[in-house]
Structure formats: structure tokens, C-alpha cells
Amino acid sequence: MARSLAHATLLLVVAVVAAAACWTTAAGENEEVAEICKKTSYPEVCIATAGKQASKYGAAVDPLAVLNMQVDAFALRTEAARKHLTEAVKTATPKAAKALDLCDSLYLDVEDNLGAARRAIGFKDAVTIRAMMGMAAQDMQGCDEQFRKVGEKNPMDHFNRSLLEMSEICRSLSNMI
Helix, strand or coil: CHHHHHHHHHHHHHHHHHHHHHHHHHHHHHHHHHHHHCCCCCHHHHHHHHHHHHHHHCCCCCHHHHHHHHHHHHHHHHHHHHHHHHHHHHHCCHHHHHHHHHHHHHHHHHHHHHHHHHHHHHCCCHHHHHHHHHHHHHHHHHHHHHHHHHCCCCCCHHHHHHHHHHHHHHHHHHCCC
16 A cells, blocks of 8 residues: 555656646747747737747747747737627628728738738848738728727727737837847
């Protein structure tokens, strides 16, 4: 009985040590992302969004890698916004539905801008990256403007604010490459 208790204790200790080693590695990767994100305009958003993408980028974490992570997160957020829009239009007033239709077109423009930004990242072309992010920001502001014109609450406001923040983060990161 004492021997089986000793084996169980030993197995528990080994499991705890192995788990701690895995947590340390994951935290180390995120710490590198966090250090770079702290230099952006929205560090908390950067850490939360780019950090989720960190496992895709191997061991080297530099501003260029974090920019890639952030563009990936931006694309996922834009896709989520379009899915939300599809649901929101079902219960929208006619004026709001028309505004949402324009917003959908603007989100498609954002996706095109992100594609151009990805190509520019490959060339380390910070000027083009900043221009693409500026155009993406204008698209979100255009969506918001449509709702101001019709005098209704924008059901995409939460998405647009976070996407604007993400575009600013990408601009900050492009200044580091």
C-alpha cells in the first residue's frame, strides 16, 4: 500500500513538472508578443488578438511576426463582423438594412486591403501597410457614417470600434519594421 502511494505521488510530481514546463513555454511566447504590443496604440487589444495567433509563427517573435499575427486577427474579426451583419440585417429597418448593405461592401473592401497589406508585409513595405490600414479605417468610419445619416443605432458599432483599434495597432507595428 505504501509502495503504490509512493508511485502515485511520484506520478503526480512528474505530471506537475511536465505541465509547468509547457506553461512556461507558452507564457514565454506570449511575453515576447506582449513586449512588442506594449509599444502599440492599444497594447491590451494587441496582446489579446495577436497573442492568439502566436502558435502559428514558430519561435522567432519580432515586430514583423506580430504584424502578421495582427493582420490574421484583423481578418478573422472582419469575417466575424460580416457574419454578424448577415444576422443583423434580418431584423433591421429598411433604412438600416440599406446601410448594412453598404457596410457589407465596405467590409469586403477591408478584406481586399488586408490582402494588399499581407503582400506589402512580404516586402517589408511599411508605407503601403500604413496606407492599407488607413483605407480600412476609412471603411469602418464609412459604415458608421451611414447609420448617422439614417439616424439609427449601428448594430456593427462594437465590431467597427475594435477593427479601428486593430488598424491602428497594425499602423504602429508597421513603424517598427
